[in-house]
Amino acid sequence: MTTRPGGRSARVRAAVLDATYAELVERGYLGLTVENVAARAGVHKTTVYRRWATIDLLIADALDSSRDTGWPAPDTGSVEGDLIAIADEIVTVFADPARRAVPEAVVTAALHSGRARQAKRDFYAARHDQAAAVVRRAVQRDELPPGTDAVELIRLTCAPLYYRIFITGEPVDHATAERSARAALAAARAGLLRTWDATGPVSSPSRTAVDRLR
Amino acid sequence: MTTRPGGRSARVRAAVLDATYAELVERGYLGLTVENVAARAGVHKTTVYRRWATIDLLIADALDSSRDTGWPAPDTGSVEGDLIAIADEIVTVFADPARRAVPEAVVTAALHSGRARQAKRDFYAARHDQAAAVVRRAVQRDELPPGTDAVELIRLTCAPLYYRIFITGEPVDHATAERSARAALAAARAGLLRTWDATGPVSSPSRTAVDRLR
DNA sequence: CTCCAATCGCAACTCGTGTTGCGTTAGCCT
DNA sequence: AGGCTAACGCAACACGAGTTGCGATTGGAG
Structure with a gap:
């Protein structure tokens, strides 16, 4: 997608990757074969095989x-x-069989390759960083203790949902999402997610929130 | 394993299931083939195929x-x-390539079948129930609010570790385990994990801890 | 405009997984 | 102990994923 309109190679690459997504949504990881992807992309299977050794590399790309x-x-x-909204989006995605096929395939592929x-x-690191914006904002607004690890709070919010979905196989709903977000928030408010030592006065990187209290 | 010494069927079944575990530890989910399992169990591959249609069913069994x-x-x-000990055990298991192969295979198989x-x-439900004993004990000792959802506290303790391991691919260590346990505990102590309504006096199913305070 | 290198399409092939039919063996029941 | 049924071993087969060699096509460079 970087150089979408370009040489034949770029065109083929884009067509194959698009076809991979489409096949993934339609048939899931199990029904995902190189031949089907190639056919949908309007390309011969050898072309796909030459560029991507396995299905998992295709998914990775x-x-x-x-x-x-x-x-x-x-x-x-x-x-x-904000945290409840983030958690709710996860619930929504995994409630839809078509949309949940993608992350499921990614997890499966990652266990193989x-x-x-x-x-x-890389994908989740980018997502975490984007989502962490809501936490950084909250710290600036004094909603959370200064030094709160933004990404860690995001992790704690999402983890119980993914845990149920991928590990225990238990259902998730709005109530689950809300509970996860609130539980994570309780830990953050208790100061358990601070990156720098919280036991005493330290040379903090940013004491603006504390200073503003005076 | 239920009727370990028994007829030939039971013997074959046990041998195959043992071989499945051994192969899983040695070669991982990817290297797990019916032929290898059959060979290790001292059994012909058709025997395995007749009883278990796919590898995933074999893992399930x-x-x-x-x-x-x-x-x-x-x-x-x-x-x-106790919670830190539980979290630490997870870290220990997944630090060992041989031992982590089993849960990884189980998660993979569950995505397929x-x-x-x-x-x-069923497995995780049983484990959760066993682990929840430490929470139930704590509620009786008044370490935690009465009505605390024992299994939910266990979930919150384990979830961030599994989330890193299976989803984000981030490393886990003792510090991660400790932080997860403490964060989950903070939520429980804040009364966020109570099964029955916490906003006022209710007809609680068990008020023993409260009664004992008088 | 022409040539050249890279890439693609095509068909035939290899190889491993899973299947099938039949003869054989083991365990149980009277 | 003898027979009966269910399960197993064996060999041959079917099927599909992935590979390979070669000719054809594309897109860019001089």
């Missing part, structure tokens, strides 16, 4: 392409609202 | 067999110590 796609972080006015594992790591 | 194996919940004297998904769900 497709994920890389979509990583830099903009993802708008919610802005409800409060951290609590180191390259896919790397792509997945 | 092996998981079922190991579900009722006793798992000793830690008892350090405090909930915090409904039968494996069910086996995984």
Whole structure:
């Protein structure tokens, strides 16, 4: 997608990656074969095989392409609202069989291929950073203790949902999302997620919030 | 394993399931083929194919067999110590390539087969129930608010670790385990994990802890 | 405009997984 | 102990994913 309109190579690459997404949504990871992807992309299967050794590398490449796609972080006015919105979006995605097929395939592929594992790591790192904006905002608004690890709070918010979905196989709903967000928030408010030592006065990188209290 | 010494069928079944575990540890999910399992079990491959249609069903059956194996919940004297011990065990398991192969295979198999998904769900439900004992103890000792959802506290303790391991691909260590346990505990102590309504006096199913305070 | 290198399409092939039919063996029941 | 049924071993086969060699096409450079 970087050089979308370009030489034949770029055109073929884009067509194949698009076809991969489409096949993934339609048939899931299991039904994903190189032949089907090639057929949908209007390309011969050898072309696909020559460029991507396995399906997992194909998924990894497709994920890389979509990583830099903009993802708008919610802005409800409060951290609590924002975190619940983030958690709710996860619930919504996994409630739709078509949409949940993509992350499921990514997780599966990452368990098979180191390259896919790397792509997945990069993808979630980017997403976490984008989502962490709501936390950084909250710290500036004194809603949360200064020095709160923004990404860690995002992790704690999402983790219980993914845990249920991928590990225990338990259902998730709006109540689950709300509970996860509130629990994570409780830890943050208790000062358990501070990056720098919280036991005493330190040379903090930013004491603006504290200073403003005086 | 239920009727270990029995007819030929039971013997073959046990041999195959044992071989499945051994192959899983040695070669991982990817290297797991029916032929290898059959060879190690001293059985012909058609015998395996006739009983278990796919590898995933084989893994599911092996998981079922190991579900009722006793798992000793830690008892350090405090909930915090117990939860950290539980979290630490997860870190330890996934630090060992051989031991992490099993849960990884289970998660992969569950994404492929409904039968494996069910086996995984049952397994974690049993584990959660066993681990929840430390929480129930803590509630009785008044370390935690009465009505605290024991299993939910266990979920919140484990979730951030599994999230890093399976989803984001970030590393886990003792510090991660400790932080997860403490964060979950903060939510529980804040009364966010109560099963019954916490906003006022209710007809609670069990007010023993409250009664004892008088 | 022409040539050249890279890439693609095509068909035939290899190889491993999973299947099938049949003969054989083991365990249980009277 | 003898027979009966269910399960197993074996070999041959079917099928599809992935590979390979070669000719054809594309897009850019001089």
